[in-house]
Amino acid sequence: MIQFGPEIDRTLLEDTLRFAERQVTNLIEKxxxxxxxxxxxxxxxxxxxxxxxWCDGFLPGMMWIFHRRSLENGENKQYWMDKAIEYSRPLEPRQFDRDVHDLGFIFLSTYYRWYQITREPRLNDVLVQAGKTMSLRFQEKGQYLRSFVSEDSIFIDIMMNVAVIFYAARETNDRRLRDIAIRHAxxxxxxxxRGDGSTAHEGLFDLETGEFLRQTTHQGYRGDSCWSRGLSWALYGFGSCYEYTRDPRFLETAERCADYFLTHTNADGVPSWDFNAPEDTRKLLDTSAAAIAASGLLxxxxxxxxxxxxFYYWxxxxxxxxxxxEKHTQQDSSNWEGILQGGVYHIHKDLGVNESVMWGExxxxxxxxAALRHNLAQKKPNGSGKL
Incomplete structure (x- = not known):
């Protein structure tokens, strides 16, 4: 179970975010x-x-975060806005991309942030179209958005992308879009x-009847285990569904996933790549799962x-x-080009294992x-200024 220290150093978070800016600057210059x-x-x-x-939105998404941070600090770094636009604009044709289930990842990290700053109607049009395109993955028999793998497949990852359909539904007052998003969730x-708040990575359905067949996985240890990044996707994703619908079932599900994560992760909050991994690989952590969980909890x-x-989640x-x-960034090293070390992409394919991964960044x-913007780092509910 996670353990708490007595105080969080706000300066530590600010310094790390500045380090992230430097690393991204180096990346795009190189x-x-x-x-x-x-x-x-x-x-x-x-x-x-x-x-x-599926990851193209994350790099410009960080640039939008840096730009927003500069505005809140009174700096207004035009550099980051210019770069964010430069890297976001080439993604625009993917609003019609029917080959992936990741349009939320691509557009909520970029065009949504861009639109929040400028309020240009054409940016909102892109977001709405991305949501409509995403909705075309819906399978009436089974009531789900199919994964990129096959028509009979549903991924827990899609919970991070269904929000773009909710967004399009809200902007257009399209009840059908909203219904698709709700039914998928x-x-x-x-x-x-599962009943204990753990999650499966993938589920398979009978295409003829829509009957659910079994849980399985591509990136977890096995079909009945709990792949930590998938659990973090669920924690965050069901919270987003609740924001759009205020349906208490989605809040309850997000809480169950959060509670499972917090009671089964390591004491410092960074989980193994799979909560049920065998002893010989359990020491392999996934910092990207921790980062997603932290953002979802906030x-x-x-x-x-x-x-x-x-307050417990906070x-x-x-x-x-x-x-x-403190443990997974090396700010004094020039040899590592990423921000956050110790992430895992796909252990079975040996891709990005114990590396930096863009969603983790x-x-x-x-x-x-988010922690800095809401002054969460040093603020107690009673206003005393410390945890």
Whole structure:
């Protein structure tokens, strides 16, 4: 179970976010126009396979985070806005991409952040179209959004992408879009989230009848185990569903996933790559799962009606961030090009194992910025200024 320190150092979070800016600056200056997925021996540019094409939004997404941070600090660094636009704009044609289930990852990290700053209608049009395109993956028999793998497959990852459909539904008052998003979330809740709050990576359905067949996995240890990154996707994703719907079933599910994560992770908040991994690989951590969980907890804690539990989630997120900042970044090293070390992409394919991974970078920066923006790092509910 996670353990808490007595105080969080706000300066630590600020210094780490500045380090992240430096690392991203170095990346885009060294490899202009390059959208990486994972490092190899700490280097972004390599000949390793990508497997899927789903991470392009995370690099410009970090640039948008840096720009927003500069505005809040009164600096207004035009550099980051210019770079964010430069790297976001080439993604625009993918609003029509029907080959992936990751349009939320691609557009909520980029065009949504861009639109929040400028309010240009055309940016919102891109977001809405991405949501409509994503909805075309819906399988009436089975009531789910199919994964990129096959028509009979549902991934827990899709919970991070269904929000783009909710967004499109809200912007257009399209009840059908909203219904698709809700039905997918309920199907995922029923078949991929277990009673104890753990999650399966993938579920398979009978295409003829829509009957659910079994839980399985591509990246976890086995079909009935709990792959830690998938659990973090669920924690964050069901919280997002609750934000859009205020359906208490989604809040309850997000809480169950959060509670499983917090009671089964290591004491410092960084989990093994799979909570049920065998002893010989259990020491392999996944810092990207920790970063996603921290960001999800910071969102979730503000939705809870119970302030005590909200403070528990808040404190847990800050403890995770402290660990990541202190133990999993090497700010004095020029040899490692990433921000957050110790991430895992695909252990079975030996891709990005114990490396920096782009989603880990993005959600780490998102969590750092959220903690600083809401003054969570040193603020007690009673206003005393310390944890």
């Amino acid at each position: 490899h202009p126009g390059f959208y990486p997925i994972y490092t190899k021996s700490g280097k972004w540019k390599h000949d390793g396979p990508a497997w899927t094409h 309920l199907t995922t809740r029923r078949y991929l989230v 969102r979730l804690c503000r939705m809870l009606p119970d302030p005590v539990k909200g 404190s847990s997120a800050l403890r995770i961030l402290k660990t990541l900042c 993005y959600f780490f920066c998102e969590a750092l910025e």
